[in-house]
Amino acid sequence: MLLDTGAQEGIIGLPELNAHAEALKPYNLKPIWLHRNESFTSGVGGRAKIVGVVRIPAGIAGNSTYVTMKVCESSTPPLLPMTLLQKYEAVINCRTNTVTWGDGTVSACRTLPSEHIAINCMEFAKGKSYVVCHLPCYGPYYEQMGIQYKQVANITSY
Numbered sequence: 001m002l003l004d005t006g007a008q009e010g011i012i013g014l015p016e017l018n019a020h021a022e023a024l025k026p027y028n029l030k031p032i033w034l035h036r037n038e039s040f041t042s043g044v045g046g047r048a049k050i051v052g053v054v055r056i057p058a059g060i061a062g063n064s065t066y067v068t069m070k071v072c073e074s075s076t077p078p079l080l081p082m083t084l085l086q087k088y089e090a091v092i093n094c095r096t097n098t099v100t101w102g103d104g105t106v107s108a109c110r111t112l113p114s115e116h117i118a119i120n121c122m123e124f125a126k127g128k129s130y131v132v133c134h135l136p137c138y139g140p141y142y143e144q145m146g147i148q149y150k151q152v153a154n155i156t157s158y
Contacts, residue, residue: 001059001067001121003092003099003109004079004118010069011048012056014125017069020056020078027124029057034068041070044151048072059124061105067121077116092117 012020021031023043036052051073055066085092089102097109101121107119 001078001080001119002112003085003090003117003119005082005085005092007079007081008083009041010067010081010084011072011076011078012078013072013074014051015075017054017056017071018079021046023122024057026121027057027059030055041072048074048076054128057104057120060119060121061099061101061107062123062125063101063103063105064125080119080121 001149017031024030031054034053034055037050038052039050041048041050049072050070052071053068054071055068056078058065058067067078069078078110091100092098092109093100098113099109101107107111109121110118112118
């Protein structure tokens with residue numbers, strides 16, 4: 001997934017979503033559609049047709065989580081928005097090509113031929129068979145995606 005500090009919301013193209021869904025199968029995980037309402041969005045790349053919103057399981061630096069993304073009809077690489085980077089307290093180090101997350105874990109960055117910066121989103125928790133679930137309302141989403149979770153104290157913010 002590409003780090004996009006200029007993006008307000010996550011976005012992924014339908015072809016890339018389908019490819020990501022295939023890559024998740026060995027983990028017995030799958031994206032879930034929250035809705036399939038059509039709309040339009042615009043940004044530096046122009047205007048794009050949105051066909052819905054999904055929650056996508058992601059493994060970031062050994063932490064299993066999910067990313068909510070708008071799905072656009074056309075081919076678009078998955079973009080991790082600034083809101084997610086802030087939520088997980090990301091510190092991007094351009095000298096070492098790493099992202100250090102608030103919990104101290106580190107993701108290696110890869111510079112693509114397009115000069116976009118990407119991280120591996122398939123680094124799921126090793127030795128853990130569950131995700132720590134802080135908010136009870138997330139439980140059903142984890143269940144639909146096939147993620148085992150363990151409920152802990154109710155926390156209303158991160």
